[in-house]
Amino acid sequence: MAMKIPRLLQAALVLIGVYVGFIVVFDVLLQAIIPSSLLAMYMFFVTAGVFMVFTYDEEGTRELVAPIKALVEDPSKRLIRNIVFVIVPLAAGAATYFQMQPSFEAPVELRTIHPAPPTTAKIYGKQVNLLKLENPFRELEKEDPDQFRELVDEGAAVYIRNCQFCHGDKLDGNGPYAAGLNPTPLNFQDVGTIAQLQESYLFWRISTGGPGLPKEAAPWISSMPVWQDFLTEDEIWKVILYLYDYTGHEPRSWEHE
Amino acid sequence: MNRSRSNKFRQALIVLALAVVTVALAFLVFDQVNAIAAEQDVAAETAATGNYGPAPKLTAADYPTIAGVNSRVAVWIFAQLHLWFAAFVLAVPIFVFIIEAIGMRTRDKRYDDMAYEFIKVSITAYSLTAVLGGLLLFSLIVFYPQLFTYMARIFKGSMFYYALLFFVESAALYIYYYGWHWLQGGFKKWVHLTIGLVLNAAGTTLMLLANAWLTFMMSPAGVDPAGVFNGDAWAAINNFLWNPINIHRFVANIAYGGSIVGAYAAFKFLTAGTQQERAHYDWMGYNANFIAICALLPLPFAGYYLAAEIYAYSQQMGITLMGGIFAWLFIIQAVLIGTLFLSANYYLWCGMGRSDGARRYTKYIKYLAIVLVGAFLVWFTPHTLVLTNEELKSLGGPYHKILGPLGIMPAKNTAVNVMIIFTALSFMFYRRANKTATVSWVNAGNAIQVALYTAGIANIMFLGIYHGYFTNTVYKVAASIPQVLTTLVVIAASITLDSFIYRRSTDVGPVHWGRIPARAQYALFLLAVAFTWLMGLMGYIRSGIRQHWHIVDIMRDTSPDAFTPTLGYAANVVSVAAILFMAMVIFVFWIAQVSTSKTLPAGYWKEG
Amino acid sequence: MRQFLSVVAFTLITIGCFTAYSNYGIPQIEPAPPPKEEKLDLGSMTMDQFVALGERLFNGKGTCTLCHNSLGRAPLLDTLGDVTPGRLGDARYEGEAGNVEEYLIESLVEPSAFVVEGFGKKGTNDTESPMPDVSGGGISLSEAEILAVVAYLQERGGSEVTVEIPTDVGEGDEDEEEEEELEPREAVSDPKLLVSMFMCDACHMIDGEGGDIGPDLSGIGAARDRAYLRRAILDPNADITEGFEPDQMPEDMAEQMYVSELEILVDFLAENK
Structure with a gap:
């Protein structure tokens, strides 16, 4: 019997799969890239959907959060915990930095292509x-x-x-x-x-x-x-x-x- | 012996009193109808001599500024708060009435207790509604005196009846609530139910009257282009958009009321001390969610009807509504409606944990989720995409050949119909969860169900794709009607079929009320909050499409606030109002709780 | 209490998400402001457009056509180009204009500087003009608007258009407009003052004084009630008294006065029995 993939990993794999799937389907197969702003919103709701499916029953939820709980509470995982607790804030900081960093890209301008006509x-x-x-x-x-x-x-x-x-x-x-x-x-x-x-x-x-x-x-x-x-x-x-x-x-x- | 006679005597007295009241009411109504007719004659005469002047042409100085208060925002927030409470207190008696009737029929006391608890929650909200209505009226008179004067001249009759009906409703509500335990059993229960009916009739009529005033501002009738009223009050009330708004509001109010009492039950569940309490409030939350979903399903159709009628009334208004500056508002709306559907479904799925037989169906949940989220992504895709310059270059223009068609109506109609059908399917699984069918043709029945859903969805998809790509625009909009009909037929047929399949079914085991995770309660909160905010947003657009008119094409808004704000500004006002509303709702819930708790301070009262 | 706080936090976060999405998730399009009548954008105007603006003002806000029409209440202005040069040398001329352009501007703001024979106020022997100063009162043309009217008059009168489109006025003019919006004029409560401010007496006889283009309003209160009078001001063409032409009275009369002033006028007329 094949080894069962932990639920948390399953959820993460689904999300990554959907994300890569969007990019592969749109950017490679259909040759029409998916706009990043739209992809961000899509992924937000896909994440919500994955959360819903993975947490509607008690057992499944426990299984899902067990690794996270263990990471925070289990004394034997102290080393990993410390590493994670350093990496996560750093990653968040880096993400913020790159987001805010000025670039040469012209700002996004949104035009209403078909404005309401005057009377x-x-x-x-x-x-x-x-x-x-x-x-x-x-x-x-x-x-x-x-x-x-x-x-x-x-x-x-x-x-x-x-x-x-x-x-x-x-x-x-x-x-x-x-x-x-x-x-x-x-x-x-x-x-x-x-x-x-x-x-x-x-x-x-x-x-x-x-x-x-x-x-x-x-x-x-x-x-x-x-x-x-x-x-x-x-x-x-x-x-x-x-x-x-x-x-x-x-x-x-x-x-x- | 003696006691039963005195009981009968009391019953007779009540019947007599009711009869007197009914006759008096009938006379009153008759008299008033006559009075209206007479008034109309007079009005017609005076109109001929020009008793009603044209609408005033205002200047900026006709709008008082008081202590730097932004008049538009003040009126906006008061109106919105009043509306939320009004929607809530109008909706609750409607389903309380129905639940009470169900209780009477099934003789299940739980229903009666739940109905009583619902009405208890709404009773404090009722006085808040009145207070906020007063504030709204006051702020209108203070900040927009000319508009109010003009409106009052036309609607003075209906405003009078509004006040009158308000008293009737108050009286009915107080008797209904305070007489709940007194009017129990047999004949008295019928009297109580009748009072509930009177309460609902009065409440609904109140809503209809208020709707007439606001739809008059959108689609004025009974006035000439200069705003001279012809004296026909009924024409002004029965204006073009009156009924579309009536229908939309009636359905939305019920869904909204359901979601708010759902939030109440969820809160009580979370703070419950005993298993028994948890079971009770879980059951109450389930019913509230059921009410909200039942009303939520037809709501998009009522919305389409309203939008279509707005287009029919004025193309200019229609373009402003759907294609112009407000187009992005519908993307926000899509996010909120998606939130409603997803959280309502999530609650159902969580609720399947209550029954031991649910395992047979839980394996389908992931597919339901995939379809719901997929349909939601289509529903949400905007017509105009936000693109970076690089993306713009890569796509060769602002139009996306794949996503573009998802941004227009046929795709969205298809998506919302699929979402509705799958929510109904979620619900079917939930109902089946604890039952085992015993009829011999179970397999055939299930096969028919599968065929029914497959055919329905195929038809909806076909209509959507065909009309989305292969016909011109006028048919694109028209395609929504067969889609809606398909959805309704599928839902109705599957419910009917299921009721036959599960006739004389056996239960898998007892339903474990209270066996539901706390997360599900947060789904109920999310439902209530999203609904509140959505109502605020849609209230803004309903009012906003008048743009710089108080009364479209009749009376211009020349105040400094006549401009149409950006969506962010509107969203901020709605959010502030929503937070105020939520704070008041929490107060209402708290009051409902306090009224039942008793403390006995030792040594305070004289012993003896 | 913990449950209560987490519910409150959940609610606030949800509303916060909706607000944030509405503010940052979608583009903020600023809708067009309510249309304003006669918005002057002199900077980008060609001479043709400037003349067209003058024509609109002549027929509309300026109310010039009330009198300068074929009914002969005031001189027709079609031959200005030929006639004007002679005016400057006329003995009866009292103004200071040196050329046609200056003369025309002067005649708009100081009409009595030269009164064409036969068109003066009755009994003044053509020394006083019945025409109001267009820069004041109910007409209130701005400097730029007066120039536009002059440009139109020059073109229509067959003389060369010498007026230049004011460039510096453009900005200043808009500022003025804004100031006006911020500080609206005080409402007037004296009905007599209102009558002269809105120049009712230019066309109507009131208490024995005034013009004869519109019906005599002396003692009008005896014949008409308040509702009729209010309507007559708000919508002048609703009822036309027999013997008078429609479309003579400006339709935007009521827009220029406050509602309180309208009521004062109506009261004044209604009590004028």
Whole structure:
């Protein structure tokens, strides 16, 4: 019969296993690293879960804490105890030191990528109500599919001439200049971007660009140009048609169709 | 002979008195309904002549500053404290009433004793509720006189009935509590139960009225855009968000009340001197936790309904609520709700130690834990990730291709439904722990249970994944409805099926009440504290989405405090209020304990 | 007691964790402050925007269009560019302006310096203007706002826009605004003073004095009750007396006065029988 692993070690192994598992799965297998802030919270709750499973009954709990109890109370473990009692504060001190030590890493800045839009915005010199604004060409999708297709193609042309340098010819945010930008251009293929937004929202973001971001979207480091200075109103609406058409997303609407 | 006659005489007198009271009440109600109707006629007339003015347009100077007190924080804390106590004292009579009825039906005196002990705890809390309500009213009048005046002009009728009902509730509560041992047995018990019903009716109506005032501030009705009231009080009360809030608050109050009495039982358990006491309070804590979980399970659905109705009322408010500045608040909320679910489950698992038959099920606990924690991690994953610059570069942008979809609604709906189903499963294991089924089709029954849960979870997962990745947003939100229905069907069907499987079952052995580790009691505390704090936080967002409006689009808040604070600021206020509340609750518990202890100081009283 | 203390400690630690997470675990986004009307950000303004600001002030806060409109209560300002140079040399001119820009500023803060023929107060033979000083009273345009209005007037009047966007005023102006917020003006309790402060008599006849753009308020208390009067101030277009134009009275009248002042005015009018 194989030797039974002590419960405390079991718990520790589970935690280490989950931790390594997260890193292996995300960073190696999926090639998309797990953010350290998120991993910290994940591990906090995994630890809570492990604690719950290992302590719901009396016997198990006793077995779990027995080594710790022995370490503190057992006279024969004096040497280990003294070593541990020196190492633990030192480790805590070191951890604090490295945490607080200034580094060359720029501070984490969190931008709200999709700030709540204002009710109205001044676009093309007009005060526009963003809640009511609709894409004037959207209705053609059903009424006149041929003309709609044409408009989408025109939108594609506008996109290729203006947008693809950053947002990429696959609309995946990976254009030729994307690597030079921080924050990187948005990936429209992602379900979390344009699929979550209304067309009026896109119209507002495209036409007023980075400088038109509201206060809560600080820091205003977006390099999105103010497109109302370069494109016509119709061109922007057509590009929006193209964005949804190419990615296969549907713009968010408030009513069921 | 003589005695029984006098008993009958007394009964007859009580019946007579009750009849008189009922008739009087009926007349009173009838009269008031007439009065309301008449008042409405008058109101309609006066409205036509413009008796109700538009909402005042305020300037910063219309807000008195008194001794440097921050008016918003003062009102905020008083309102929150009042609300916590009110939720508690409204919820307790509801389940006390039910427990009393169960006791009457099963003729198990333990239920009656427990119901009495619950109501005893709430009676001091009741007067604190009233005191805090008074403070809230006072601070509103002092700090926001114009707002209060405007509201009072519209709701003067309902405010009057509020005061009236408050007296009815007080009277009913005092008779219910102090008459508990007097109104025992047979007919008298029925009278007592009826008083409990009156108490609950009055209490619930009070809550509905107060809800009307606050929902009017969110979704005003019965007024024109300038704030001129049309005189129709019912329209103002029955505003768009009234019922969604009513439902949400009613369910949440019960869960909250359960968690607070659970904390009471836990404290009594920890300080109990005898094995008998420990057994009693363990049993009480178990029941309290049961009440809290039962109400907790439907609560997310009530919350979704409320949020959907807020969206339906005003998209602007909806965006502010879910997508704008408050988006991170829902991450905090996720942490708290996860805490609630995990601690409630942990308590159940610890409680399995009470029965000797539990060993058959404990091996499943680790799987329950894995699923619960896993679902919770999904539920908690934020839509916008906090990334260091290096991570940002490595990911090629702020969007994470794996974690991104976990941040949006379909994934979260799926996660919460799975959490609810597994909590129900935990509970099923707990109930089965001490029983052995005797019906011949046990294996078939269990197979059906497994199939039921598997199908339910598969359906929820399918809906979540399908809607999360393959449809547009409007259907993403709509997907939550079939998911919720699946969850409800699975839970209802499995409970029904289990009740058939365990019909005429045999007990493995006696249930060892009191055989539960102290850690489990701390899980109950955690439940109560997390619930309190969560209520404070959600109360803030409910009120906060009005932003710089006292009454949305009608009356603007122009005070220096009109700004929306950061979440950290709000959390600090909630924490301070929660600590004050906990201190008061401890006082209430202590008073409940003191009232039963007697000391006989030797040599103090004259001998004789 | 030990149990009690550990429960208290447990509670405090739990609440502490929630608080710490809310403060440090999530980003603290500062929500946008409540929108302010007419927030001046002169530093980043182009001349077009400055002129547009002037136009908004002209039509809105400045209440200029109440009189300067096609109804002929005050001169139309479309031909300023052509007319103004001649004004400076006019015999009746009493001001000190040396050029068009200075003249326009002067005419806003000191309207009686030159009164266009036929537009003076009745009985003053065009020596006194019925127009209020826009830098004071209920209008209270700031220096920068006056310049914006002048820029707008120059553009609209067809003359060259000579006004420069004030740069130093920008900062100072905001400070002033803040000071105003910190130290609100004292509420006024004299109804007569209120009438002149909010220039009710510019349009309404009160006790035989004042304009005729709005209804005569002398003895109004006999005809209207308090509720009607309060509403008429709060929401001027709710009821328009027959024979008068809607949209003449500023809608933000009530926003400029304290609620106590509003009540004093209402009382004053209601008792004016």
